[in-house]
Every structure is written in structure tokens, then in C-alpha cells.
Amino acid sequence: AQSVAQPEDQVNVAEGNPLTVKCTYSVSGNPYLFWYVQYPNRGLQFLLKYITGDNLVKGSYGFEAEFNKSQTSFHLKKPSALVSDSALYFCAVREGYSSASKIIFGSGTRLSIRP
């Protein structure tokens, strides 16, 4: 069965500095990896995905993530953090590509950007 781990409950970064939110995964087949963001009092929003192709994936709001097969990681990154990036971030993995393939979420990492 697939699983995903986010080892950090919280990440604190000063505005303007680069940020990294860590994610590692475990699947038996090819992984399909996602990052979602949850802002306060709002629903989950899709940030980016890795299906196949380039290991560096670019997504919404200037975020990017690097797929590393040997380390089974999919860390989320941004070169320069904004205060508005403060939110709850979820990494997710999907095993299989059918519409019924379930997506499993990590425990979430709260990102806090200080001015």
C-alpha cells in the first residue's frame, strides 16, 4: 500500500528566504505525486503534480518540487517566500492512474512566513 510522510509539522521561514517543505513516499509501482495547499477557512487547492517527465516540476504561485526516485522524495520548494504563502501544505501520492486510484495524503506541514 502506498504511503507518504511529511516529517515536519511546522516550517518557519523569513520572508524573502528560500523555503523547503519535505515529503517522502512509498509505492509499489510508479508514483504519481501531488502537492496541495489549504489556506485558513478555504478549501484545498492544487499546487503541482509529477506524473512523468522532468524531475523538476513547476506549479502555481512560484512553487516547484523535485522528484527524486532514489531518495523517494518530492520536496516542495520556493526560491523566495512570501508572507501570503503561510498555509497548511499536503503532499499526496497516488498509485495507479485510473479514476478509482485513491490518493493518500501526508500529515501536513504548516508553513509560517514571518515578515
Add this chain to the structure above:
Amino acid sequence: GAVVSQHPSWVICKSGTSVKIECRSLDFQATTMFWYRQFPKQSLMLMATSNEGSKATYEQGVEKDKFLINHASLTLSTLTVTSAHPEDSSFYICSATPNNEKLFFGSGTQLSVL
């Protein structure tokens, strides 16, 4: 982008009553929808996979008779919390995908059982 509508946004009910939550895909057809539960400051926990025209697939530890799921059409799935108790109080979120790639989420339903 695709839109998933979830209703109601919040509901307060008495212990022992049943509550129905609706999830609709507004601009695409979804043969599969997913129901998640989120406890405060915790992750999304997949409860079940809703399949149009057939029985839902429940995750281990989720009571089928407690959380009834019906997926009667390609755009509507419902989750009914039967005989709700305070421990069922939680944030419930549905999701669906129009293209087998990214999920689109409903806005969630905050259930409070008194």
C-alpha cells in the same frame, strides 16, 4: 478549472440524528468521488471511494453502516452520517477528478454533533 460543490458548509445536529452531505461535480462527470475526514490540525484521512452505480469502497476502520455513501449519478455523491454522536464531529471533504490527474475538492462540511 473544474468545480466541485459541497453542501452544506456546516451543520449542527443533535446526537442520534442523521446528517446528509452532498457533493456535486458541476462541470464534469465523475464516476468516482472520494470522501475524506479531517480532524483539527491533522491530515486528510480517506474514508471511502464512491463509485457511480455500485457500492462504495471503504477504508479499513471506517464503518459502512455509520457512513452511508450513495453515488446515484455521474455528478452527485452523498455521505450520510447515521445516528451521529459527538465523536463524529469533524470536517468532511469530498473530491473528484475530471481527468485522472489532479483532484478538485469541495469546500468541506463542518459537522458538530451536540
